Amino acid sequence: MSTLARHWHPRDARFLGLIALTALLVALYLGEELRLAAREGSGHRVIDLKALERRIDSGDLSNREADWYHLATPQESGGGTP
Amino acid sequence: MSAVVCELCPRTCVIPEGAAGDCRVRVNLGGKLRATTYGRPSAIHIDPMEKKPLYHFHPGAQIFSLATAGCNLHCLNCQNWQLSQRGGEEMEETYRAEPAEIVAAAKEEGCKAIAYTYSDPIVFYEYVYDTSVLAREQGLTNVFVTAAYVNREPLRRLCRVLDATNADLKAFDDGFYRRVSGATLKPVLDALVTFREEGVWVEVTNLVIPTLNDDLALIRRMSRWIAAELGVDTPLHFSRFQPQYRMRNLPPTPTDTLRRVRTEALEAGLRYVYIGNVLGDAGSSTYCPRDGTLLIGRSGFTITDYKLTADGRCPTCNDKISGVWL
Numbered sequence: 140m141s142t143l144a145r146h147w148h149p150r151d152a153r154f155l156g157l158i159a160l161t162a163l164l165v166a167l168y169l170g171e172e173l174r175l176a177a178r179e180g181s182g183h184r185v186i187d188l189k190a191l192e193r194r195i196d197s198g199d200l201s202n203r204e205a206d207w208y209h210l211a212t213p214q215e216s217g218g219g220t221p
Numbered sequence: 222m223s224a225v226v227c228e229l230c231p232r233t234c235v236i237p238e239g240a241a242g243d244c245r246v247r248v249n250l251g252g253k254l255r256a257t258t259y260g261r262p263s264a265i266h267i268d269p270m271e272k273k274p275l276y277h278f279h280p281g282a283q284i285f286s287l288a289t290a291g292c293n294l295h296c297l298n299c300q301n302w303q304l305s306q307r308g309g310e311e312m313e314e315t316y317r318a319e320p321a322e323i324v325a326a327a328k329e330e331g332c333k334a335i336a337y338t339y340s341d342p343i344v345f346y347e348y349v350y351d352t353s354v355l356a357r358e359q360g361l362t363n364v365f366v367t368a369a370y371v372n373r374e375p376l377r378r379l380c381r382v383l384d385a386t387n388a389d390l391k392a393f394d395d396g397f398y399r400r401v402s403g404a405t406l407k408p409v410l411d412a413l414v415t416f417r418e419e420g421v422w423v424e425v426t427n428l429v430i431p432t433l434n435d436d437l438a439l440i441r442r443m444s445r446w447i448a449a450e451l452g453v454d455t456p457l458h459f460s461r462f463q464p465q466y467r468m469r470n471l472p473p474t475p476t477d478t479l480r481r482v483r484t485e486a487l488e489a490g491l492r493y494v495y496i497g498n499v500l501g502d503a504g505s506s507t508y509c510p511r512d513g514t515l516l517i518g519r520s521g522f523t524i525t526d527y528k529l530t531a532d533g534r535c536p537t538c539n540d541k542i543s544g545v546w547l
Contacts (some may be wrong), residue, residue, distance in 0.1 A: 182234035184241045184308075191248060191257065191310040198317065200309045203259035205247055206347055207375050209223035209319075211235050
């Protein structure tokens with residue numbers, strides 16, 4: 140420890156700061172990916188909703204109601220649906 | 222926030238507001254599920270019937286073929302992934318073509334059949350259904366080219382307006398379905414049986430991928446199942462794999478492998494077994510199961526010889542050949 144203290148230099152602190160910042164960015168990125176993966180885990184996909192709505196408004200895509208679906212019960216939606 | 226549950230395919234996706242099902246194109250907007258690609262195909266072509274492939278259904282006919290974005294399977298070797306693995310909002314181009322316009326265009330082009338194909342038409346179910354109803358009213362036939370990952374009740378309803386299907390049976394192995402396609406085997410087998418029960422003409426395609434599903438014991442089990450559940454007259458197409466999309470690490474299927482699996486399926490009792498994606502191979506022609514007479518010669522998608530009688534019989538032994546002929 141005393142050897143480390145003897146050889147400590149301000150540039151080492153900058154280097155450690157850079158390492159810490161990189162680790163923080165990696166952690167944030169992984170956290171976001173995990174959050175999205177968890178949202179998609181129940182058989183649905185997160186989409187670019189604004190782009191979809193734009194394409195529907197312009198007539199490029201359809202707003203036709205689908206057949207073969209029902210509103211999710213609280214059990215089906217994991218207790219999250221009122 | 223109202224989530225909805227899609228009942229169309231075995232995934233039964235629970236979809237919160239503002240999200241899509243696993244297929245990317247069935248979207249929950251305001252608590253209602255929307256078929257966002259209804260009347261908005263992204264691919265329209267006129268193909269020969271042999272490209273579907275259907276070899277025992279109106280051979281040589283031209284078929285008006287269409288698809289929208291999206292798919293409920295995610296095969297690592299998908300050959301149409303630019304179409305199937307994207308949502309409608311990700312497509313550069315969509316055409317506006319309501320069912321009546323599709324039927325009119327097919328007739329104008331001289332096609333007597335419409336194919337719902339390329340991606341899996343299950344995900345644009347409502348568009349297929351409405352177009353098929355109109356097509357049938359106007360004397361056209363409807364062909365459904367599918368991986369058959371669909372629930373029984375929606376399929377039964379659709380079968381009322383379908384005339385023929387070419388259904389993928391990707392492997393007789395649930396593990397393969399899970400690893401390669403992100404799906405399961407049993408619903409596919411159930412769907413194949415449903416097609417048959419509902420009177421739809423069925424042909425089956427198996428894409429033979431080196432090391433993954435080319436084991437002869439697997440081929441034998443699959444062929445026996447087809448013979449027992451769908452009938453020995455069900456045409457089976459063994460198709461050659463080409464490396465693409467996320468499966469570029471495997472080589473194309475050797476022709477010898479395709480010939481071996483074809484022999485295995487014939488020995489298992491199937492009467493019409495074909496090799497596909499190999500230009501000029503004798504295994505892509507139709508022979509009389511009784512006396513071996515060449516009935517329909519094919520090279521690629523072209524018919525080079527046609528010797529069936531007008532009522533679909535072998536000209537040598539007069540045996541009836543199963544199919545829906547001209």
